[in-house]
Amino acid sequence: MRPRSDQFHKLSSEALEDSFLREALKRASASFHAAKTDAVDSMPDWEELRQRGHDRKNRAIENLPEALEVFEKNLRSRGGEVHYCEDGASARDKILSIIRSNDGSSVTKSKSMVTEEIDLNDHLEAAGLSVLEGDLGEYIIQLAGEHPSHIIAPAIHKSREEVAELFHEHLGSDPDADIPELTRVARKTLREAFLGADIGISGANFVIAETGTIVLVENEGNIRMSTTVPRVHIAVVGIEKVLPRRSDLATLLRLLCRSATGQRVTSYISFISSPRTEGEGDGPEKLHVVFLDAGRSKLWADPTQREALNCIRCGACLNFCPVYGSVGGHSYGWVYPGPIGSVITPHYVGIEKASQLPQASSLCGRCGEVCPMKIPLPDMLLGLRAKAVEAGSASFVEKLSMRVFSLLARSPRLWRLLLTFGRPFYRLVVRAGLAAVLGGPARRWSRSRSLPLPGRSGFRRWWREDAEKGGE
């Protein structure tokens, strides 16, 4: 999708005005918090598990090129095909050519953020194919013509009422339908589509090199459907998803399920290691894995930011981020919102198109605290800010004020002068209520907070006078 991350200010401003969104986010955050807290509290060795997950994934990422080769060899040996695509355009073309060469016309998809990255639906529809999202949340936003606002809960910004109206309009259901009824309606429509589709497209949560296996985690069963019923299964996978060994998986699955939905394990976990083999009753005739780079090897080459590739897309950093909780996912202007989005979006779409994102954090540190992979997200945001400054993208005013600030702070004498003369001036501004008139930061501050009014003298004078009196 076309990045609009450079419009974060505008988009977040609009989102803050949206009272429906506010309620939806409040509800979602409360339930995610409770679920994750429960799931984590019930595990006394959670911190150990996190460390283990971090170590294993770190090793996997270090050895990424080798692991990809091993995966390819193993999947090919059992009849699967593997393709590497450098960018979105080549991935779209590759996928379309696979569909064409198999005479495909109808596609069912299971939830995949990577296909959002490459705008796959629009591209396939423009080529005359019918595309249906099989995940309930994805289906809802497909009907609404929107994009996901959360990594694991794409329609989290929609209320039941909005969904009922949408289904009424598109599927003719009761406009006042409750959630079980809405689910029933969607299930009926989707099941027919699954049974009639000739191409199934999925993402992957992990791929295992040692065994050539694609691992998919879900609750609804739509992934199981779209990877077994259609004649052809195409898995679109970011290259960072590969794990060297099968023994790496259990740790990461536990971390993923508990951090994402608070479940001990999800309803379905699919392991796919080949197309249908002789004697098997179901499964696709053909299996293709399309690996997508699209900025990942560039990120991999940057040792200070490489850990961002350790992300397993659980969404916990979104759920615990007070900024995401205020502005929702669409404000971030591209596929991945929240703290992890603010880190990877600049790498994937270009820092010049996403320069506001690393700034849009109070650096409260919660994202780093809840990340099951121990990705130091706050430090990475700080690192991106430093990179932006090094690249010269700070405004002239900011550069100048930082120079002046540093000049003053390096000279105790100038600093003392600043304190001495700054105080009466500042007192005057506050007492006369001039903050709003002066403009700039003081005006923005004053919209929702009063400015503190200090006394006439500071600590230094008191300390001197106190010392003259002999202290105490």
Added chain:
Amino acid sequence: MSEPKRASLFITCLVDFLFPGVAKAMVKVLRHYDVELEFSENQTCCGQPAFNAGFRGEAREMALTFLDVFEGCEAVVSPSGSCVAMVKEYYPELFPDNQELSGRFQSLADRTWEFSQYLTEVLGVTEFPGRRDGSLTWHDCCHSLRGLGVREGPRRLLSSVEGAELLELEKSDECCGFGGLFSVKFDEISSRMLSNKLACIEKSGAESVVATDCSCLMHMAGGLEKRGSAVRALHLAEVLADALEESGTGSQEEASP
């Protein structure tokens, strides 16, 4: 008390400029425990605003100034969790190519304490004497909590003060929305975070919200005043100094945050 302690005061720019009352309260409490205090008038700013804005060069310059001022001290104590986190967490990593310098910063980091840490971890205070009537609630400042691991210490101190009723604050570990320049660069988001925080504070029913960082306190106090709330925002040092007065309500020479 074992042998007498010496500590150097790191009175952050914000405290010096806006909240000297907090620094005085800290002095009072530390002197109560016979800590011998010193204060260098050469101290300036730790450089956190520059560091957070991505200006590493400027942050390094200010870190070196800080090192100049404080390197010879036995211990450094400050009433601000985020500035202490800057010294402890980030200074040692600011000069990755200079091992000798990084080592000196690490040694200084090991001797630098946030006020409540110093009380509980260095002085070993578990029960605080004195009396202060009134209800309080505790806000966990992000950098104190997640950067320094300050969680139970100040809560224990506050609940040991006679007459003080410590009430639960819902989402006590959620950011108040300050974040330095974040609060002006993204003032609308910051304001929403603040109003969520203030709603929790008001819901707690406490007369005062207490914390360990004057920047967060300034933010919350500014918001409380703007919305006409009667709740006061106080630094831990102010509450403890009040308790030492044993007057029940305490006296304040300066405006608190």
